[in-house]
Amino acid sequence: MHIPDDSLILNLPDEAATLALGARLAHCLAPGMTVYLEGGLGAGKTTLVRGLLRALGFAGRVKSPTYTLVEPYTLSGFIVYHYDLYRMHDPREWEDAGFRDDVRDNTLRLVEWPEKGQGRLPPADLRISLEWAGDARRARIAALNEKGKACLDNSAR
Numbered sequence: 633m634h635i636p637d638d639s640l641i642l643n644l645p646d647e648a649a650t651l652a653l654g655a656r657l658a659h660c661l662a663p664g665m666t667v668y669l670e671g672g673l674g675a676g677k678t679t680l681v682r683g684l685l686r687a688l689g690f691a692g693r694v695k696s697p698t699y700t701l702v703e704p705y706t707l708s709g710f711i712v713y714h715y716d717l718y719r720m721h722d723p724r725e726w727e728d729a730g731f732r733d734d735v736r737d738n739t740l741r742l743v744e745w746p747e748k749g750q751g752r753l754p755p756a757d758l759r760i761s762l763e764w765a766g767d768a769r770r771a772r773i774a775a776l777n778e779k780g781k782a783c784l785d786n787s788a789r
């Protein structure tokens with residue numbers, strides 16, 4: 633369900649702004665949620681995940697899971713699964729890889745290239761679309777259900 637009134641558009645003038653948006657979202661995202669990260673190659677999706685994980689206390693390296701499709705991060709009390717489905721050829725690969733088992737109450741799922749898994753992924757609470765604005769970026773954040781709406785209302789505005 634798309635609630636257009638709950639879309640938020642933000643200008644992200646530089647990489648630091650994308651990291652800061654990730655950090656802001658870290659405060660409202662909770663285990664059990666799924667976030668779709670849309671936008672073309674190099675739009676800043678992984679950068680946003682990096683900002684989010686750092687704000688959640690992860691001090692190590694956050695690398696793009698382009699070849700492995702997923703990178704798990706174990707934090708205190710829950711696990712963040714960061715997916716990059718760019719190299720998936722068929723949405724069925726989501727199930728073949730066993731990713732359905734990652735969808736649990738104690739996991740937070742962040743999915744780059746969700747369109748590659750269309751029809752197989754868990755529904756998203758938030759959809760974040762990143763697009764170019766000159767050399768900078770613009771983010772459009774949409775709450776897709778009540779949980780997503782609460783997240784936007786509490787922390788991102």
Ligand SMILES: Nc1ncnc2c1ncn2[C@@H]1O[C@H](COP(=O)(O)OP(=O)(O)OP(=O)(O)O)[C@@H](O)[C@H]1O
Pocket residue numbers: 644645646647648649650671672673674675676677678679680696716718744767768769
């Ligand atoms: N707001 C911004 N303004 C300018 N550059 C940015 C901004 N946010 C991120 N970048 C830069 O964009 C580049 C690509 O970022 P990133 O790897 O996060 O993209 P991506 O969307 O994950 O790409 P892919 O689809 O290939 O995984 C990085 O060099 C990053 O520093």
Ligand SMILES: [Mg+2]
Pocket residue numbers: 677678679696716744
């Ligand atoms: Mg990426």
